[in-house]
Amino acid sequence: MQPWPHKHIHTLANFSIEDYTSVFELAKRFDALKDAGTKKIPALQGTLVTSLFFEASTRTRNSFELAAKRLSADVQTFSPNSSSLAKGETIIDTAITYSAMGADILVVRHPSSYITYEIAKNLDALNSKTSVLNAGDGLHSHPSQGLLDLYTLIKFFSPKLLNPKVLNSKKILIIGDINHSRVARSNLWALSAFGADTILCGPPTLIPDKFLNFLKSPSPNQVEDPIKFRGSITISRSLEESIKIADAIIVLRLQKERMMHNLLSSIDSYSDNYGLTTEKLSLNSKDVPVLHPGPINRGVEISNRIVDEYPNCLINNQVSNGIPIRMALLYLLNKFKSEI
Numbered sequence: 001m002q003p004w005p006h007k008h009i010h011t012l013a014n015f016s017i018e019d020y021t022s023v024f025e026l027a028k029r030f031d032a033l034k035d036a037g038t039k040k041i042p043a044l045q046g047t048l049v050t051s052l053f054f055e056a057s058t059r060t061r062n063s064f065e066l067a068a069k070r071l072s073a074d075v076q077t078f079s080p081n082s083s084s085l086a087k088g089e090t091i092i093d094t095a096i097t098y099s100a101m102g103a104d105i106l107v108v109r110h111p112s113s114y115i116t117y118e119i120a121k122n123l124d125a126l127n128s129k130t131s132v133l134n135a136g137d138g139l140h141s142h143p144s145q146g147l148l149d150l151y152t153l154i155k156f157f158s159p160k161l162l163n164p165k166v167l168n169s170k171k172i173l174i175i176g177d178i179n180h181s182r183v184a185r186s187n188l189w190a191l192s193a194f195g196a197d198t199i200l201c202g203p204p205t206l207i208p209d210k211f212l213n214f215l216k217s218p219s220p221n222q223v224e225d226p227i228k229f230r231g232s233i234t235i236s237r238s239l240e241e242s243i244k245i246a247d248a249i250i251v252l253r254l255q256k257e258r259m260m261h262n263l264l265s266s267i268d269s270y271s272d273n274y275g276l277t278t279e280k281l282s283l284n285s286k287d288v289p290v291l292h293p294g295p296i297n298r299g300v301e302i303s304n305r306i307v308d309e310y311p312n313c314l315i316n317n318q319v320s321n322g323i324p325i326r327m328a329l330l331y332l333l334n335k336f337k338s339e340i
């Protein structure tokens with residue numbers, strides 16, 4: 001396996017093909033072990049994984065904690081409401097405190113974009129060995145979700161070989177509130193790295209034209225793109241026309257809180273125009289896979305019938321695939337530490 005080059009994981013914008021390959025090779029191995037009946041291995045015995053979630057989460061937090069336990073790591077969970085944050089302690093000081101307790105990996109979710117860079121910068125300045133793993137920061141990035149979505153698509157299109165090249169030139173339709181979605185941003189980096197062409201579909205208030213240039217915006221501290229040839233991004237305002245040509249569909253949660261900012265005239269009109277239903281899906285002649293990162297708003301962006309009855313609805317597969325992907329990320333960060 002290639003050496004793992006990242007002490008911290010903030011974004012997929014700086015992932016090379018070798019980085020993706022390392023993650024998927026490990027995830028495949030963890031999957032195979034589980035299928036053979038070995039759920040737990042001693043790979044991270046003695047490693048302390050601390051989850052610092054300043055924002056609600058069902059899937060990501062539990063999946064990271066389970067992944068850490070499957071690798072035999074010690075797991076520590078921070079609860080913001082009963083912590084010294086309530087007494088005015090800052091997020092940075094909270095992170096430094098957990099690092100001082102011996103956290104090897106801090107898994108961080110926070111509503112502020114780029115906060116994980118700030119935490120990592122402060123820890124590095126103290127010569128801390130603690131790695132920071134972004135579990136969703138504001139609108140910016142959700143790398144483990146981008147990776148598990150990619151892995152889910154690769155498993156669907158290449159079930160035997162799990163060859164990521166299968167995504168080259170595939171048309172992946174992402175529907176919904178791209179502008180406020182860290183998941184969509186991570187999907188764009190991950191899909192384009194393997195030559196998939198993405199169609200973003202939704203109203204201009206949720207998908208401004210600036211997204212056509214998204215792949216030209218490097219992340220902080222990034223000087224060059226490690227991927228030479230990326231797939232394209234196009235924008236469509238017609239869900240019906242987009243569905244006809246899609247090879248796979250990713251539906252995003254309609255963030256109802258956005259209604260307060262007058263970005264939509266009504267939820268009903270959004271659902272009529274951009275909600276995915278079996279009727280609209282039938283415009284596509286293939287049985288395309290449908291993904292959704294969750295949490296879902298049933299009957300708003302996706303119909304009950306798709307969630308409950310459509311055979312290629314992969315929402316539960318995404319949740320399951322999150323565990324080996326997150327095991328791989330924790331394993332690789334631990335490997336980085338042991339190699340320096």
Ligand code: CP
Nearest residue numbers: 057058059060293294
């Ligand atoms: N997909 C996702 O991030 O879900 P949670 O908010 O439940 O972690």
